[in-house]
Amino acid sequence: FTDYVSDPVVNLTLTGLVIAGGLGFYVLSDLYQKFESKREHHLMFHSKIAIFTTIFLITSGALLIFLTEKDNPETLGKLGLSGKLWASYFQSVTARTAGFNTINTGALTNASLLLVIMLMFIGASPGGTGGGIKTTTAASLFYYVKATVQRKEAVNIGSRRLPYETINKAVTIFIISSLFIIGITWLILLVEPFSSVNVAFEVVSAYGTVGLSTGITPLFSPISKYLLSLTMFTGRVGLLSLLLTFSM
Secondary structure (H helix, E strand, C coil), X not given: CHHHCCCHHHHXXXXXXXXXXXXXXXXXXXXXXXXXXXXXXXXXXXXXXXXXXXXXXHHHHHHHHHHHHCCCCCCCCCCCHHHHHHHHHHHHHHHHHCCCCCXXXXXXXXXXXXXXXXHHHHCCCCCCCCCCCCHHHHHHHHHHHHHHHCCCCCCEECCEECCHHHHHHHHHHHHHHHHHHHHHHHHHHHHCCCCHHHHHHHHHHHHCCCCCCCCCXXXXXXXXXXXXXXXXXXXXXXXXXXXXXXXX
């Protein structure tokens, strides 16, 4: 969609669908009840976390992409202010669940590639159509770290206390996903001549079932492509689910 980088209709239509799919069916159903119910309906705690985290990631991602790419002649540098804003917003949205692009992903600076890697790693919300460790996991980890720094025994989000099982699962998912991605990236780097950040980008994109690419995947050897296929399968099914299945 590089020809439509500044088109509001294309940008809003695609990103609207991407955001809806990424929020998940639980959240969409909850929002439908909120706006269609004749009686007062309060959003579920899960929905509030998913929506807030999604808004934060889209906003912060778009701002950082704009700042790091605004002078890059291969991406945003050749666009006017309106085009830069649309492209930054679109890239921030698509990085977490979709895989479409309105600028050349392979021309992004290393700083932007690392930012997109983090967005892809987080991914969509539970029950959504995307991969990643999920927005609720990322939010749980953030508040867990915050509580640890503040030396609090309980992890609270607003007035709600997160159960120990939720925190334990979030930490487990983060650790095993990180180790898996690092391992696959290391194996591919053993046989491929590409830079670490580009290979890591392809691996995280596969794990998050995003679909974005810097353009090096077609140049991979068969063994690297098999490893990426394994990564896509693992990311879609869920690494924790696979480990629990084989441990039974």
